[in-house]
Amino acid sequence: MVAEIEHKITDSEWEVMRVVWAQNKVTSKEIIEVLQQKKDWKPATTKTFIGRLVNKGMLETETEGKKYLYSSKVSEGDIIKSSLNDFYNNICSREVGNTIAYLLSNATLSFKDIDILEKILETKKKDAVEEVPCNCVPGQCKCSEHGYSNCNSDHCNSNHSNEHQG
Amino acid sequence: MVAEIEHKITDSEWEVMRVVWAQNKVTSKEIIEVLQQKKDWKPATTKTFIGRLVNKGMLETETEGKKYLYSSKVSEGDIIKSSLNDFYNNICSREVGNTIAYLLSNATLSFKDIDILEKILETKKKDAVEEVPCNCVPGQCKCSEHGYSNCNSDHCNSNHSNEHQG
DNA sequence: GGTTTAAGTTTACATTTGTAATCGACTTTT
DNA sequence: AAAAGTCGATTACAAATGTAAACTTAAACC
Numbered sequence: 001m002v003a004e005i006e007h008k009i010t011d012s013e014w015e016v017m018r019v020v021w022a023q024n025k026v027t028s029k030e031i032i033e034v035l036q037q038k039k040d041w042k043p044a045t046t047k048t049f050i051g052r053l054v055n056k057g058m059l060e061t062e063t064e065g066k067k068y069l070y071s072s073k074v075s076e077g078d079i080i081k082s083s084l085n086d087f088y089n090n091i092c093s094r095e096v097g098n099t100i101a102y103l104l105s106n107a108t109l110s111f112k113d114i115d116i117l118e119k120i121l122e123t124k125k126k127d128a129v130e131e132v133p134c135n136c137v138p139g140q141c142k143c144s145e146h147g148y149s150n151c152n153s154d155h156c157n158s159n160h161s162n163e164h165q166g
Numbered sequence: 167m168v169a170e171i172e173h174k175i176t177d178s179e180w181e182v183m184r185v186v187w188a189q190n191k192v193t194s195k196e197i198i199e200v201l202q203q204k205k206d207w208k209p210a211t212t213k214t215f216i217g218r219l220v221n222k223g224m225l226e227t228e229t230e231g232k233k234y235l236y237s238s239k240v241s242e243g244d245i246i247k248s249s250l251n252d253f254y255n256n257i258c259s260r261e262v263g264n265t266i267a268y269l270l271s272n273a274t275l276s277f278k279d280i281d282i283l284e285k286i287l288e289t290k291k292k293d294a295v296e297e298v299p300c301n302c303v304p305g306q307c308k309c310s311e312h313g314y315s316n317c318n319s320d321h322c323n324s325n326h327s328n329e330h331q332g
Numbered sequence: 333g334g335t336t337t338a339a340g341t342t343t344a345c346a347t348t349t350g351t352a353a354t355c356g357a358c359t360t361t362t
Numbered sequence: 363a364a365a366a367g368t369c370g371a372t373t374a375c376a377a378a379t380g381t382a383a384a385c386t387t388a389a390a391c392c
Contacts, residue, residue: 010379014256021258022302028339034303043339044382051341052379061340066389068340080257081268087253088269090180091246092187096269097279102247103254103266104286111294113263114287120270121283128277136188137200176349194369209369210352217371218349227370232359234370 005074005082007056015039016049020059021076025069093135171240171248173222181205182215186225187242191235259301 009017019034020026032046050070053059060073088096109117175183185200186192198212216236219225226239257265275283 008378011252011256012380018256018258018302022300032339038303041380042382044384045380047340048380048382067338076258076261077264077268080261080265083253084265084269086177087249090177090184092184092242093274095242095246096273097275097282098243099246099250100266100269100273101279101282101286102243103250103262103269104283104290107262107266107290108259108298109263109290109294110296110298111291113267113298114291114294116263116267117270117287120267121280121287124270124273124275124280128275128280130276132274132276132279134188136184137204174348178350208352210354211350213370214351215349233368 005079007058008086009056009058009079009083012049013053013056013058016046016053017058017072017076017079020070020072025062025071027067027069031070094132097132171245173224174252175222175224175245175249178215179219179222179224182212182219183224183238183242183245186236186238191228191237193233193235197236260298263298 015035015038016031019031023030028047028050031050032041032043035041035046036043050059054061054070058072058074058079059070062069062071091099104117107113181201181204182197185197189196194213194216197216198207198209201207201212202209216225220227220236224238224240224245225236228235228237254262270283273279
């Protein structure tokens, strides 16, 4: 189970977190410098996001002698997982396979990555299904019913599906 | 290349789009009914989202005789891809493999899905790399440097990485 | 030791998002 | 034809987000 992440993280907050994750413990000055370079943010802007992340419980502070050091309270992997879970709540369950295929196609992977993925894929064969159930609308997506002749949903695998695919 | 999606789509807007995708052409009444069931939204709320989606150019309207029919101007797959691209801009390139592994592990897949994924994975072997480059911070993530002894980033594969992993 | 500087905290403000009521123009009903 | 219902459009408003200046306090410097 993935650690519970209380709040969603915004795009801007991601940027800050990445700097922290990349170095474990950092001063605000370091974060500010990196993001001034990378995102052209004014120092004040970065400060705001740091503050919000502390409030959200994503970052914690520690006073080393005189100065503040920021570190992350949540791992990058956990936030990624939490964000993806949120995202996957939005999409049709039938799109999951396509989605992974798309990601896979466009990814830069290491040999080790590929190795791991192959193994996982192998185990997935055991619980593969004939047709992934659709969860789009309560009464189920109409495209899975026969005779519905103008479905243009991507996940529709009826033979009518490519008649008018933008 | 994925179709350019002008605007980001919000969680609430996803819900509306899903109803439209599931049925191709729908009246507002149908959308409202589904989302009243599924999300307990007041009709006015759904109307707002429909309106915003029309403004964003995601939905288009057509008057069949007397009444409005809404249909999607963008395919579900394209929006998913666009959203995932946005998301992947936020995460470390080294996390991509892990991410796909996570998704794969938790996915419900069809036999066909698995088949496709296997083939893609096979082709990925050709351009696999020894170590995926990190894109977290301009000067590269410190965890890839030797001697940096307190990196707790998930993607750090130095041997010090599990000393204090929350 | 007073002044400059650095850094965390407060305040500011425009946009976007979530959530919804109300308005205005048709349509349908009586 | 007047009343009532539909439905798209307009308006409302709080919370979240992007972006940043100002304030405050403590440290550093001359």
